Amino acid sequence: MKKFFAKIRQFIFTLRIEREIYRKIAPQVLQETDHGYPFRSKDQLAEAHIRAGLDAQLNLDTIEMTAAKMPAAYGEAFRYIAYRDLNARMKMYIELAEERVYPKECDPHFVATAA
Secondary structure (H helix, E strand, O other): OHHHHHHHHHHHHHHHHHHHHHHHHHHHHOOOOOOOOOOOOHHHHHHHHHHHHHHHHHHHHHHHHHHHOOOHHHHHHHHHHHHHHHHHHHHHHHHHHHHHOOOOOOOHHHOOOOO
């Protein structure tokens, strides 16, 4: 039963991510519409994702530094819960990313031999 609900969660997650990519981010990068993102081109999108990655690392460092100032047992428990939750969400992103990677080799059965 857990596996069934995990698949449903992953399906909804994928749907949400792809909807945002195709219906909001792509049209904004193509300058067809403005959905309020802090970028208007591919280059600005690349800068935004680099900045967001740096912010994510800073947030992880902040969790560590702040938890280190907590009472020891509380800080350990806090870190465990925080990283458990973050890793569960990251796993969803990793699974989607791995599905969207182009294959390294092409199955010859799918190659057209005549036009």
